[in-house]
Amino acid sequence: MPFDPSTGSGLRTGPFLAEWYDLRDLGNAVGAFLDWIRDQGAPDWVPYVVSGLIGVVAILLWVILSQLAFIWIERRVIGRMQARIGPNRVGPQGLLQPIADTIKLFLKEAITSRKADRALFWVGPVLIFLPALAVLAVIPFGRGMFLTDLNVGVLFVIAVASVNTVAVFVAGWASNNKFALLGAMRTVAMLISYELIQVLALLGVVVFAGSMRMGAVVDWQSDFNVWVLFLQPLAFISFIIASAVEIGRSPMDISEAESEIVAGYHTEYSGIKFGFFYAAEYIAAFAVCGIIVTLYLGGWTAWGLEQWVPGWLLFLGKLYLTFFLFIWTRGTLPRLRIDQLMAFAWKFLLPLALLNVVVTGAEVLIWREADLSAGVALPIFGVVNAGLAVALILGWATFMGHLRPERRAKRAVLTQELGAIYYTPPTGTDEAVRTGEA
Amino acid sequence: MAMKTEPFVVNVGPQHPSTHGVFRMRLTLDGERITDVDMVVGYLHRSMEKLAEERTFTQNIPFTDRTDYVAAMTGNLAYVLAVEKLCGIEPPERAQWLRVIMSELQRFASHTIAVGIFANDCGAWHTPMMHMLREREKILDLFEMACGARLTTNYMRIGGVSRDIPPEFMPAAHALIAELPKRMGEYEGLLLENEIILTRSRGVGVLPADLAIASSVSGPILRGSGVAWDIRKADPYAAYDKVEFDICVGTNGDVYDRFLVRVAEMRQSIHILEQALDMIPAGPVAVQMPLAPRPPAGEAYSRIESPRGELGFYVVSDGGPAPYRFHIRSPSYINLTAFSDMVVGMTVADAVVILGSVDIVLGEVDR
Numbered sequence: 194m195p196f197d198p199s200t201g202s203g204l205r206t207g208p209f210l211a212e213w214y215d216l217r218d219l220g221n222a223v224g225a226f227l228d229w230i231r232d233q234g235a236p237d238w239v240p241y242v243v244s245g246l247i248g249v250v251a252i253l254l255w256v257i258l259s260q261l262a263f264i265w266i267e268r269r270v271i272g273r274m275q276a277r278i279g280p281n282r283v284g285p286q287g288l289l290q291p292i293a294d295t296i297k298l299f300l301k302e303a304i305t306s307r308k309a310d311r312a313l314f315w316v317g318p319v320l321i322f323l324p325a326l327a328v329l330a331v332i333p334f335g336r337g338m339f340l341t342d343l344n345v346g347v348l349f350v351i352a353v354a355s356v357n358t359v360a361v362f363v364a365g366w367a368s369n370n371k372f373a374l375l376g377a378m379r380t381v382a383m384l385i386s387y388e389l390i391q392v393l394a395l396l397g398v399v400v401f402a403g404s405m406r407m408g409a410v411v412d413w414q415s416d417f418n419v420w421v422l423f424l425q426p427l428a429f430i431s432f433i434i435a436s437a438v439e440i441g442r443s444p445m446d447i448s449e450a451e452s453e454i455v456a457g458y459h460t461e462y463s464g465i466k467f468g469f470f471y472a473a474e475y476i477a478a479f480a481v482c483g484i485i486v487t488l489y490l491g492g493w494t495a496w497g498l499e500q501w502v503p504g505w506l507l508f509l510g511k512l513y514l515t516f517f518l519f520i521w522t523r524g525t526l527p528r529l530r531i532d533q534l535m536a537f538a539w540k541f542l543l544p545l546a547l548l549n550v551v552v553t554g555a556e557v558l559i560w561r562e563a564d565l566s567a568g569v570a571l572p573i574f575g576v577v578n579a580g581l582a583v584a585l586i587l588g589w590a591t592f593m594g595h596l597r598p599e600r601r602a603k604r605a606v607l608t609q610e611l612g613a614i615y616y617t618p619p620t621g622t623d624e625a626v627r628t629g630e631a
Numbered sequence: 632m633a634m635k636t637e638p639f640v641v642n643v644g645p646q647h648p649s650t651h652g653v654f655r656m657r658l659t660l661d662g663e664r665i666t667d668v669d670m671v672v673g674y675l676h677r678s679m680e681k682l683a684e685e686r687t688f689t690q691n692i693p694f695t696d697r698t699d700y701v702a703a704m705t706g707n708l709a710y711v712l713a714v715e716k717l718c719g720i721e722p723p724e725r726a727q728w729l730r731v732i733m734s735e736l737q738r739f740a741s742h743t744i745a746v747g748i749f750a751n752d753c754g755a756w757h758t759p760m761m762h763m764l765r766e767r768e769k770i771l772d773l774f775e776m777a778c779g780a781r782l783t784t785n786y787m788r789i790g791g792v793s794r795d796i797p798p799e800f801m802p803a804a805h806a807l808i809a810e811l812p813k814r815m816g817e818y819e820g821l822l823l824e825n826e827i828i829l830t831r832s833r834g835v836g837v838l839p840a841d842l843a844i845a846s847s848v849s850g851p852i853l854r855g856s857g858v859a860w861d862i863r864k865a866d867p868y869a870a871y872d873k874v875e876f877d878i879c880v881g882t883n884g885d886v887y888d889r890f891l892v893r894v895a896e897m898r899q900s901i902h903i904l905e906q907a908l909d910m911i912p913a914g915p916v917a918v919q920m921p922l923a924p925r926p927p928a929g930e931a932y933s934r935i936e937s938p939r940g941e942l943g944f945y946v947v948s949d950g951g952p953a954p955y956r957f958h959i960r961s962p963s964y965i966n967l968t969a970f971s972d973m974v975v976g977m978t979v980a981d982a983v984v985i986l987g988s989v990d991i992v993l994g995e996v997d998r
Contacts, residue, residue, distance in 0.1 A: 271756070271758075274758055275757055275761035275762070276761055276765050277761055371639070371641045371642075375663075375979065379663075443756055444754065444827055446754065447980075453979055453982075454979065455647060455648060523756055524758055525758060526755065526825075527750060527753035527754045527755040527825065527827045527828055528753060528754020528755075528827070528831075528980075529754075529827055529830065529831070530830075530831060530980045530981070531663060531978070531980065532663070533830055533831075601824075603891070604823075604891065604895065605879040605880065605881055605888070605891040605892050605894070605895035606879070606881070606882060607877035607878070607879055607880075608877040608878045609877055611859055611878075611880065614859045614864070614878065
């Protein structure tokens with residue numbers, strides 16, 4: 194039944210009616226505005242350019258606002274995890290703290306150390322900003338709410354996100370600081386390893402959805418009423434881990450491990466240049482969460498709920514929940530060592546991700562060749578893949594020896610277990626005193 | 632084609648988030664591996680041992696707060712024990728027990744820092760640290776009740792303690808002791824079997840028992856290497872011969888074992904406190920002493936098991952009001968000498984964790 198705005202009732206199956214006040218799709222308002230421009234008799238390129246500008250401004254506004262909000266939320270949440278309060282002085286409940294921080298970063302002197310490579314030192318912060326923002330261009334925030342729906346969206350995401358590596362290395366190299374160089378080298382090594390896993394994880398999604406277009410993946414999930422998460426649990430876990438590495442979140446914040454190499458590649462940066470790194474970290478995190486939500490968690494759809502709740506709200510809700518996951522790990526987990534992280538990538542995740550691709554390909558082939566209906570095939574695949582994920586993770590961990598009893602935790606040995614301990618008394622007599630019998 | 636390479640020297644500290652003060656190490660790296668380490672100490676040198684020669688025996692007690700500022704009570708205790716040995720006096724029974732109570736509270740408080748810092752060095756972003764500090768706060772509150780200060784306690788006196796505990800101390804201490812095992816259970820559950828902590832600390836910074844003894848390290852590091860040596864048992868002081876407790880030892884001598892030993896010792900401290908709070912008798916807390924005692928000429932060495940190891944004070948008197956020679960055998964400094972043995976061959980990330988596991992206090996290293 195088509196949606197009828199005059200009665201406000203009924204489910205619709207097609208696209209929304211282009212009533213500009215229909216808040217379930219903000220694209221409606223933009224479309225109405227563009228129509229109005231066309232009605233004014235403007236040449237064809239004007240609405241094209243205007244729509245792009247609106248998209249860019251909207252994404253930038255959203256990013257800045259979310260970022261300011263999440264600086265506060267993250268600090269408060271981690272504060273709560275650490276049995277303290279968190280920022281609560283600037284503004285009500287410390288809500289203005291991020292703004293105060295931003296002003297401080299703007300006003301502070303951006304020092305360039307004497308032996309730094311000045312041009313590259315300046316390029317680093319700019320370069321790290323761009324890929325994170327560019328990724329957001331292909332993410333559908335709602336039905337029709339994207340800057341551009343590239344038909345190679347998934348490929349674009351992977352390609353653009355890896356520019357990050359260059360930016361980090363430029364920053365680390367240009368600083369002429371050993372900590373920065375160490376951090377940059379670690380980042381490059383890590384990102385190269387984990388991008389491979391990202392690609393393999395996304396391959397499973399693409400094979401199922403049959404398209405690299407981000408919007409098409411969302412539509413696929415909506416059509417079959419299943420999130421890719423349930424079909425690809427192993428890929429989902431690998432992708433989350435690889436994403437945490439890419440955005441430098443704990444337990445993989447090795448590139449800026451503050452207890453080891455001070456601040457990693459941005460050790461020498463201060464003032465607004467540091468602010469750029471700080472902001473880019475959040476934007477990259479939002480972008481990665483957006484990718485996870487779009488490709489694994491159904492994007493802006495939620496089993497029909499998007500008919501009633503604006504899709505972009507669903508999308509943002511899922512995105513923030515995913516981001517909370519990263520805040521949570523940051524507040525609770527210690528950091529791995531770089532060699533352990535690399536070993537984990539190559540010895541653990543890579544074989545599993547490869548197996549996952551093979552299994553997924555086989556499943557899609559079976560689905561197509563045996564001409565199964567989606568209602569039969571997808572639940573079976575879901576159960577098989579979930580079981581396979583558990584079996585593979587446990588099996589591989591056993592095979593690699595991670596579950597051997599001598600690798601399990603133990604307790605300190607007490608005197609009770611040691612038995613008696615003999616000490617020669619300090620007085621110099623030869624008689625031994627017997628202690629420690631409990 | 633052979634590539635021309637040169638060693639990569641990284642200067643860590645004295646201003647670095649993880650040197651726990653102003654320690655400095657110059658690490659020579661091959662990639663991430665450490666091939667050589669050069670330790671530089673002395674940035675916090677305050678010439679305490681020389682200053683002490685100009686002050687009376689009583690005036691020197693506040694110095695001992697400021698050597699190991701994370702464990703001031705044990706610093707106080709070790710010094711007054713040496714002077715008491717010089718003077719040949721025995722403090723009253725109640726003072727002995729108060730010393731045990733304060734030492735064990737201090738050991739627990741100090742180990743909370745050590746364990747928290749260890750998790751911090753593993754990269755846990757302050758969460759275990761902040762939880763540990765919550766327990767430490769309550770102990771510091773008890774110290775404040777007893778002597779009015781939280782960190783620089785200056786509580787022990789030659790011949791006893793500065794004053795008796797107030798009436799509200801005992802209920803508060805009993806309440807705390809009842810609560811701590813529950814907290815310890817939480818921390819043990821969260822930290823001891825954490826997979827990342829296990830991978831980060833197992834087999835890292837191994838110090839074999841023979842090398843540990845040869846390097847003359849003491850405290851949790853020595854016990855972590857599997858040597859059951861505890862001065863509270865080997866050479867009992869205060870009322871330690873009257874309480875029952877276990878020595879906690881590790882088996883491999885790695886960072887994880889030192890961490891385990893500290894956690895187990897926190898349990899033992901609670902156990903000792905439970906006994907001490909019940910067994911403490913009434914009575915005077917100090918013997919009458921002149922303000923500036925003049926011990927007979929001679930020398931004395933006292934040693935106690937501080938949270939960091941064997942803390943010794945060597946005091947020489949020439950019969951005057953001030954010590955002729957005042958020397959501190961600080962466990963942090965001597966434990967630090969084993970650092971290079973533990974760290975060579977490890978990675979930069981390990982160096983930080985190993986340094987954290989040595990649990991140095993720079994005030995005590997440099998004095």
